[in-house]
Amino acid sequence: MTAFILPANLPKRRRKTSHRGANDHLEATLQEAVVGFLDRTLAAPATFTAIAHGVYFTGNREEATRRGAKLKRMGLKSGWPDIIILHKGRSLFLELKSATGTLSPTQRIVHQLLVAAGASVTVCRSIDDVRERLEVWGVPTIEAKLPPAERAVLRAKALALN
Numbered sequence: 001m002t003a004f005i006l007p008a009n010l011p012k013r014r015r016k017t018s019h020r021g022a023n024d025h026l027e028a029t030l031q032e033a034v035v036g037f038l039d040r041t042l043a044a045p046a047t048f049t050a051i052a053h054g055v056y057f058t059g060n061r062e063e064a065t066r067r068g069a070k071l072k073r074m075g076l077k078s079g080w081p082d083i084i085i086l087h088k089g090r091s092l093f094l095e096l097k098s099a100t101g102t103l104s105p106t107q108r109i110v111h112q113l114l115v116a117a118g119a120s121v122t123v124c125r126s127i128d129d130v131r132e133r134l135e136v137w138g139v140p141t142i143e144a145k146l147p148p149a150e151r152a153v154l155r156a157k158a159l160a161l162n
Contacts, residue, residue, distance in 0.1 A: 026098035026099075027096055027097060027098050027101060030096050030097075030098065031050065031082055031083070034083065034094070034096060034124070034127060034130050035083070037127050037130060037131075038083070038085075038130075040142070041141040041143045042085075042139070042140075042141060043140035043142050044140075045087065045088065045140075046085060046086065046140060047085070047086050047087075048086070049083070049084055050082060050084075051076070051080055051081070051082060051083070051084065052076075053076070053078065053080065078106050078110075079104065079106035079107045079109060079110035079111075080093075080110055081093035081094055081095040081107075081111070081114075081121060082094060082095055082096045085137075085139060087137070087138075087139045087140075090120065090137075091114075091118070091119040092121075092137055093111075093114060093120065093121040093122070094130060094133070095107065095111070095121065095123045096123075096124055096125075097123055097124070097125055098125065099125055103123070120137060
């Protein structure tokens with residue numbers, strides 16, 4: 001067998017680019033919109049938080065890798081949904097995906113584990129999906145308490161923000 005030794009200065013082969021970066025950006029934008037919607041409309045006693053899995057690190061790749069490793073050591077687990085809503089003793093999870101986004105194998109496993117543990121998990125692709133899921137789950141919103149005409153105005157304003 002012949003061994004080949006490459007010169008040290010040989011440039012690294014460029015990775016093929018994928019559409020993942022575009023989907024990450026779309027999902028981050030969707031998450032910002034959903035968080036704004038929940039901040040404006042979620043009514044007590046419901047509360048929520050977001051998990052920063054797709055943290056967009058600034059700086060160089062080495063720094064981003066160090067930060068990611070530190071978050072992992074601190075307990076950040078991959079595959080968990082983006083948003084956790086707590087309401088009357090129930091854990092409700094929203095996984096936010098772009099129109100073309102799909103669940104990773106790890107996300108599928110974590111979602112199954114959460115459901116087995118008694119939580120509810122759903123995939124949402126828009127604020128309307130989130131609104132419908134909150135209604136199905138019986139989570140109170142300020143919007144739901146408004147008369148239909150005022151609700152329509154609030155929805156129109158939300159659409160204008162997107």
